Every structure is written in C-alpha cells, then in structure tokens.
Amino acid sequence: MPTDKTGARAEIADNPAMQRFEISVDTGDGTGSVVGFALYRDRTDDSGRAQRVFFHTEVDDAFGGRGLGTLLVRGALEAMRDNGTRVVPVCPLFAAYLRKHDDFADIVDRPTQQIMDDLREQTA
Numbered sequence: 001m002p003t004d005k006t007g008a009r010a011e012i013a014d015n016p017a018m019q020r021f022e023i024s025v026d027t028g029d030g031t032g033s034v035v036g037f038a039l040y041r042d043r044t045d046d047s048g049r050a051q052r053v054f055f056h057t058e059v060d061d062a063f064g065g066r067g068l069g070t071l072l073v074r075g076a077l078e079a080m081r082d083n084g085t086r087v088v089p090v091c092p093l094f095a096a097y098l099r100k101h102d103d104f105a106d107i108v109d110r111p112t113q114q115i116m117d118d119l120r121e122q123t124a
Helices: 068-083 092-100 102-107 113-123
Strands: 010-015 020-026 032-044 050-059 086-089
Touching (some): 010 068, 020 068, 050 068, 050 113, 068 086, 068 092, 068 102, 086 092
Antiparallel strands (some): 010 020, 020 032, 032 050
8 A cells, every 4th residue: 555755554446436536545543534536537449449538636735745646646547557448648647647657658548639529528
C-alpha cells in the first residue's frame, strides 16, 4: 500500500458505479476516508480497443501538498495496464504525469477531436 509524504497509508480503488478512481487515506483509527478522485469515461476506439478517458482529478484542499494526486494517477495507470485498457489523458494532471513518466507510454492514446466531442456530450 502506498504512503503519502506524511507517511499515511493511501489506498487507490476503482469505483465503476461513479466512473472514478478514488484515493483514501488512513485516518489513524484504521478506517479510510476518500479525499480525492479521478473521473473517467470508458469508450472503444476504432480498432475495438478499450480506452479510459481521464478528464478531471480533485484532491481535498485539506490534504494538499501530500502527493496524493500523484499517487492517485499512478495507481489508476497501473490498474489500466493490468487490465489491458488504453488511457486517454484529457485531465491536465494525468497529462503532466505522463509527460514526466514515459514508463506508461505504451498504454497512452492522444485525445482526438472525436474523443473530446464524445466527452463533452457525455458530461453535459
């Protein structure tokens, strides 16, 4: 289980019902509290490959500066690699992370105009 910059344990989990990955931190009493999330929409590309479009990430301001956004992005990317899903980084945090970490380049697709149009329609 990853830890944030304060040493608190963090857990990253997919919540398909809400179409988001969530990050929880240990509150000290053995329970976790969701403090951030990365929203996504699933689609299939023209070749029939599964893609997950990450378009918005938030971490509660009270937990800022602890590296939780980075842990959330990395955990989501690792999960996508494990299940064979391609990633489309529309969210600026995902895009910035991927520019610095080319170890995920093999699962990344660039956002196209069609993807952006579909996303606008789905989130309107």
